[in-house]
Amino acid sequence: MKKNSVKTELWRLILLPAISITLLLSATLTFLYLGSLDRFVDQRGRALAEKTAHLAYIAIRHHNPELLQQLLLSTLEEPMIRAIHVEDEQNQLSQHFGPRFLPVQKEAPPHAGQAKAAYTNYSARFSYPIVKGDGTDPQGILELELVLSSYWVTIYQTLLIVVIATIACLILAGLFALKLHGNIVRPISLLSDAIRSLCEGHLHTRVKGEFAYEFEQLAQHVNALAATEEQAQNDIQVHIEQSMEDLRETLETIEIQNIELDMARKEALTASQIKSEFLANTSHEIRTPLNGIIGFSNLALKSPLNDTQRGYVQTIHDSAQNLLTVINDILDFSKIESGKIELDYVPLPLRQVVEAAVDNVSPQAREKNLQILMIVDKNIPPQLMGDPLRLTQILTNLLNNAIKFSERGTITVEFKLERFSENRVTVKGCVSDEGIGLSDAQQSQLFAAFSQADTSTSREHGGTGLGLAICKGLVNRMNGQVGVDSQQDRGATFWFTADLGVDPHYAASDELYFKRKRFLICATIDNGYRQLANLAEGWGADCHRINSIHDAFTALRSKQHSGESYELILLDVAPDERQLPPALLDNLAGQFASEFSCKLIVCCTATHKALFSEHVTDTSLEILAKPLAQEPLLQAICRTLDIDLHHPTTFPQTSQEKPCRVLLVDDNEANLQLTTEFLTDLGAEVTPAKSGEQALEKFTEQTFDIVLMDIQMPGMDGLQTTAKLRAMENTEHRTPVVALTAHSMTEQKTELLLAGMDDCIRKPVSEEQLAHTLSRWTRLHQPQAINEPRFPTTPPTPQNHSSGPVNLSQCLSLANQKVELAEDMLRMLIDSLSDEKKKINDAFKAQNWAQLQEQIHKLYGSSCYTGVPHLRSLAGLIDKTLQARETDALGHMLTSLNTAIDQLIDWGKQNDIRACLR
Secondary structure, eight states: OOOOOHHHHHIIIHHHHHHHHHHHHHHHHHHHHHHHHHHHHHOOOOOOOOHHHHHHHHHHHHOOOHHHHHHHHHHHHHHTTTEEEEEESSSSSSSEEOOOOOOOOOOOOTTTOOOOEEOOSEEEEEEEEEOOOOSSSSOOOEEEEEEEEHHHHHHHHHHHHHHHHHHHHHHHHHHHHHHHHHHHHHHHHHHHHHHHHTTTTOOTTOOSSSOHHHHHHHHHHHHHHHHHHHHHHHHHHHHHHHHHHHHHHHHHHHHHHHHHHHHHHHHHHHHHHHHHHHHHHHHHHHHHHHHHHHHHHHHHHHOOOOOHHHHHHHHHHHHHHHHHHHHHHHHHHHHHTOOOOOOOEEEEEEEHHHHHHHHHHHHHHHHOOOOOEEETTTOOOSSEEOOOOHHHHHHHHHHHHHHTTTTSSSEEEEEEEEEETTEEEEEEEEEOSSSSSOHHHHTTTTTSOOOSOOTTOOOSOOOOOHHHHHHHHHHHHHOOEEEEEEEETEEEEEEEEEEEEOOTTTOOOOOOTTTEEEEEEEEEHHHHHHHHHHHHHHTTOEEESSSSGHHHHHHHHHHHHTTTTEEEEEEEEOOOOOOTTTOOOHHHHHHHHHHHEEEEEEOOOOOHHHHHHTTTOOOTOEEEESSSSSSHHHHHHHHHHHHOOOOOSSOOOOOTTTOEEEEEOOHHHHHHHHHHHHHTTOEEEEEESSSSHHHHHHHSSSSOOEEEESSSSSOOOOOHHHHHHHSOOOSSSOOOOEESSSOOOHHHHHHHHHTEEEEEEEEOOOHHHHHHHHHHHHHHHHHOOOOOOOOOOOOOTTTTTEEEEHHHHHHHHHTTOOHHHHHHHHHHHHHHHHHHHHHOOOHHHHHHHHHHHHHHHHHHHHHHHTTHHHHHHHHHHHHHHHHHTTOOTTHHHHHHHHHHHHHHHHHHHSHHHEEEEE
């Protein structure tokens, strides 16, 4: 609400009442005065009429016209009388003096005993009967007319005086109001301005002037307040200046300390970088002879040795393998610490990764009679995107840790779905054991580098203390967290979370292989039941549980009569099971089959399997060794229930669907042949190109659905070819270009995307990778509904099925189990080695590092597609060394490479490749 000013209030409270009172008094006095004039005129006219009528009575009564005339004339001489008229009753003495009477406009009400009055516009007429003094003896009527001009003059004069007096009073009141306003408002304004100036910080402001007593007191108080504030401000300013001086000195001290800390930090970072580089270089230097030790120890183990020699060589091999593991840990930790570790973003089948990690540590678990259970949440998408190698490394480290500190019981690996949003998921992995557990103090420092739960010199368990630190670093790179829940002597649960992608183009099979089939699971351990139920229910089976095999007959009989019989019993045998006689299994399997038409599958540790197999004669009884993988269990159930499974490897095409047209660019003949073979098996129409120039030429001749581009090629490399291809193509149609690289994709990802590429495949490529890529980018091929999921097998270790420098199992695996293709790839590599060796050595002697890197990379690419792990590791190491421009250590590396090439050439001369592969 708007407040009124003092000026407005003065006008309202002083001037307005004065004006009102003045006007009211003026109007009242004027009204009273005019009323008095009216009464005066009326009374005077009536009095003159009455007096003249009495005198006229005498003249008329004595019949004296001269007297009447003199009387009337003398009366007419009165100032206000305009005319006079006498009318006697006999009309004998009627006389009229003065002008004619004006017409009457209105008549006044008569008054008893008084003359009658009537009014015109300019006069007043009064009539009175001519009678005797007592009112008797009427002789006639006398009329006289008074002129009112003097009356109106008096009225006008009165009104003029009133108006002038009123205006004078109003002006006087206004002057008084203005004077009062100035005496009040001026001090208030000065005080207000002074206070506002004080509020704005001008503390030197003072109120000056002479005012009324009250305002003088207020001004003195304001000045006293200003003086106090000014003094306080001066004191504060002094304190501030002193504080600023102290703060300036403190900041200078802190700045000096910061400079010293920054220098110390830079020195620490430099030292850390030097240490990391030293560790990396040393690890590379040590790994090269270690690979030679491991390779030659493998060769020695293949040769005829006596038991003592074989034991010595096996010890050398195992020690070198353990040392290589330690060195790999140190190298990984140095990469994590320096922030140089990069993660791939490729298809990640979670269950396969878990099974691969468990398979890596299963020999150690078998030695301690530990069982490993795997449980993967069915809600987790089957095909994720991430780095499967690093996730396997995390699980392997946690499993090794659990096995190391467990002497009995079960180790459970479980993955749960934490969060699912659009194309991202957060999964939580847990590795639980029943080992010695950890105290709170041990848990607080567990994930620190070089830290272990037991650091005493007499500790029972070895290790560098880097495993969990590496896990933490890798989990952090996956935007996750890692921790442990444990109590002393009650085991431990190591858990971690990881943020992974979801492949939106993955086509998963929802085939329910055992729909409407009923399985009975016998398990004494809850997690053992959960593992089997999780797998069986995922295939559509209806599962029920019993805790003891002796309860099976009761459960079977209870359902036999209701028509809901069980087709299969899955028996989970605990690792510490001692009450199940091995000979009993034959009898149980026979009774279940004959009496209830129910089959039996036993899941147990390797120790139990060896024990049971000695006493089992029933060929229909399946015994599976833990850890249980998905595919072996599925195949065992299908064999037991006589269910046929087949594995189609190509994508069917309808008659209306055109084949996928692929432009494959690679300068390596072996790579080109193998990839072409895989793509042809997938139903694609392949156009090969051996150089960037040839690829551009073929790209202009026809339209392709996808281009698979090798990165490192002589002349025009893959990046340059892709850039020119993008400039040539139709802007309305973008052809997907997928890079083929032998390096980690994350190392080149930014460069590849800037060059116009859409995706990457890491060499060696597999048929499954190619199928996934075609499905993702062309959408022309979709897998048909199959009776069994395609579980990619874990690549065999170099020690399995190896024959000297060649790992035959890897040859077949990389060739998709095609003997002819594996033979062609291996023979093509061996035939080209002599020429490759000469070019490599010539480039090294000429110190032509670019040519040397080109030849080494070509050799590395060729070895990626054949089972020659030792040659591949040496070529890859030299390739990375050349990329880092570290040429000092190349002499020793090339010596080892030449030895590996010679061994491979000699192996090719001494062996029939086809016979070995078959």
